Amino acid sequence: MKGVGAVFRRELASYFATPLATVFIVIFLFAMGAFTFYLGGFYDNGQASLAIFFSFHPWLYLFLIPAIAMRLWAEERKSGTLELLLTLPIPLNAAVVGKFLAAWVFAGIALALTFPMWITVNFLGSPDNGVILASYVGSWLMAGGYLAIGSAVSAGTNNQVIAFVVSVVISFLFTIAGAPLVMDTLSAILPLELQNTISSFSFLTHFNAIMAGVIDLRDLVFFGTLIAFFLYVTSVLIDLRKAG
Amino acid sequence: MAMIEIDGLAKNFGPVAAVRGVSLTVDKGEVLGFLGPNGAGKSTTMKMATGFLSPDAGAARICGFDVQVDPLAAHQKLGYLPEGAPAYGDMTPAGFLAFCAAVRGFKGDAAKAAVAAAVTRTELGHVLAQPIDTLSKGFKRRVGLAQAILHDPPVLIMDEPTDGLDPNQKHTVRALIREMSAEKAIIVSTHILEEVAAICTRAVIIDRGRIVADGRIEGGHISFATSDESGARGTIEADARDLDGIFRSLTRAAA
Structure with a gap:
């Protein structure tokens, strides 16, 4: 699509033009480490595996990804650059996709910088690196899911705080839909099929499946469809705003 | 017409x-x-x-x-200068105009020439490397103007x-x-x-x-x-x- 590349490059460069990239990446890595080693008891576990590390990803993304996503459109609208962007000869979809991809690649860079964890487990033992690779891919896909939700919410407001809070709430619903806490409660009142439907919308269900080491087509389709859907919602919301 | x-x-x-x-x-x-x-x-x-x-x-x-x-x-x-001349404040005029040129389909030397011509016409030469946020109101306005005339619309x-x-x-x-x-x-x-x-x-x-x-x-x-x-x-x-x-x-x- 024409224009995606230009928007993508501009957007990605803008993360690194401000302290945003540094602050985000430092906090991301610090939080990942703190959760894994202290809360997760990585050493006590005595296993050469990154399962504990990855199990915290959904919960960290829940707060950190909306922090990246909240500015995607709310900031453009607030600063007036949206008017510029929408009167340049690029399709709205190209702008939506370009901005999303830049944020997704940025999240991917932060995720990739956790590689010392991977080196550590390989130094301490002999983990299944196939499982670790699959988990990294799964984690990045999941980050894309959270980002797409955040993009849609950001498109609906010019207030970044509102964008952040609403994104966290919606992301939370998508995360816990499959958590034991929810499923145990639901299992008492809902028929099995409905339970399965709800749990199939959960990031946890799909991420846990990938963390087991198998990237199933269903999980790819789930995250792919979710991202496409929320990007579509993003462009609909921006288009609606044109009506004033 | x-x-x-x-x-x-x-x-x-x-x-x-x-x-x-x-x-x-x-x-x-x-x-x-x-x-x-x-x-x-x-x-x-x-x-x-x-x-x-x-x-x-x-x-x-x-x-x-x-x-x-x-x-x-x-x-x-169309070349359009919106109200308030909005621009991406964390970019430099050089980066911003290069982005506008890229979006408008200019490549390589053609992009450089288009940006250079717009910069000359709006006299932005000596602020090209400063973030737009740090520029005075007059320069910001001229960055907006440069963006609008870049492709000689x-x-x-x-x-x-x-x-x-x-x-x-x-x-x-x-x-x-x-x-x-x-x-x-x-x-x-x-x-x-x-x-x-x-x-x-x-x-x-x-x-x-x-x-x-x-x-x-x-x-x-x-x-x-x-x-x-x-x-x-x-x-x-x-x-x-x-x-x-x-x-x-x-x-x-x-x-």
Whole structure:
């Protein structure tokens, strides 16, 4: 699509033009480490595996990804650059996709910088690196899911705080839909099929499946469809705003 | 064919009728000064003319392309300086203009040449490497101008291009507009009425969402065709220096 590349490059460069990239990446890595080693008891576990590390990803993304996503459109609208962007000869979809991809690649860079964890487990033992690779891919896909939700919410407001809070709430619903806490409660009142439907919308269900080491087509389709859907919602919301 | 065709544009914001049926056409070689008190609907009309806002009624065409139906073709022909000259503040003018060139399909040397020409015309040379956020209001405005003329568009729409500029910079921008006017159709909104006599070939006064006067300026003389709320038509012949008085008598009712 024409224009995606230009928007993508501009957007990605803008993360690194401000302290945003540094602050985000430092906090991301610090939080990942703190959760894994202290809360997760990585050493006590005595296993050469990154399962504990990855199990915290959904919960960290829940707060950190909306922090990246909240500015995607709310900031453009607030600063007036949206008017510029929408009167340049690029399709709205190209702008939506370009901005999303830049944020997704940025999240991917932060995720990739956790590689010392991977080196550590390989130094301490002999983990299944196939499982670790699959988990990294799964984690990045999941980050894309959270980002797409955040993009849609950001498109609906010019207030970044509102964008952040609403994104966290919606992301939370998508995360816990499959958590034991929810499923145990639901299992008492809902028929099995409905339970399965709800749990199939959960990031946890799909991420846990990938963390087991198998990237199933269903999980790819789930995250792919979710991202496409929320990007579509993003462009609909921006288009609606044109009506004033 | 007129290069800018605005046909019965109307826009309501909730209960407020911001623009009520504005129609005008601008041909090549014309510089139209778009005047009106604050809140008269100037910016809203321009936002609809450029396709950023969708109108409740009416249509706008740029070089024959409807901005709502075929926005990409219309935007290719359009240079637009939005109200307040927004730009990405964390970028440098060099980076920002390179982005605009890339989006407009310029590649390699052609992109460099387009950026260099726009930079020369707007005299941005020595601030190219500073983040736009750190620039003065006048420079920010010129970055917006550079962006608008980068691709040498046949149609230019500028919302207060000289706002915030010092007298020297105003002079430069006016000279730039005059210099480009022969080959383009230009709409300029402004609150500075002397500017209209200096650079425009035509003046349109808008009040409470409708056009109240539309006139040609030739050799320091203005011939206005007016139309009031009730639809009664009239004409005003005056010296361009009296534009201030005409403006106030036509729009005073709103104050």
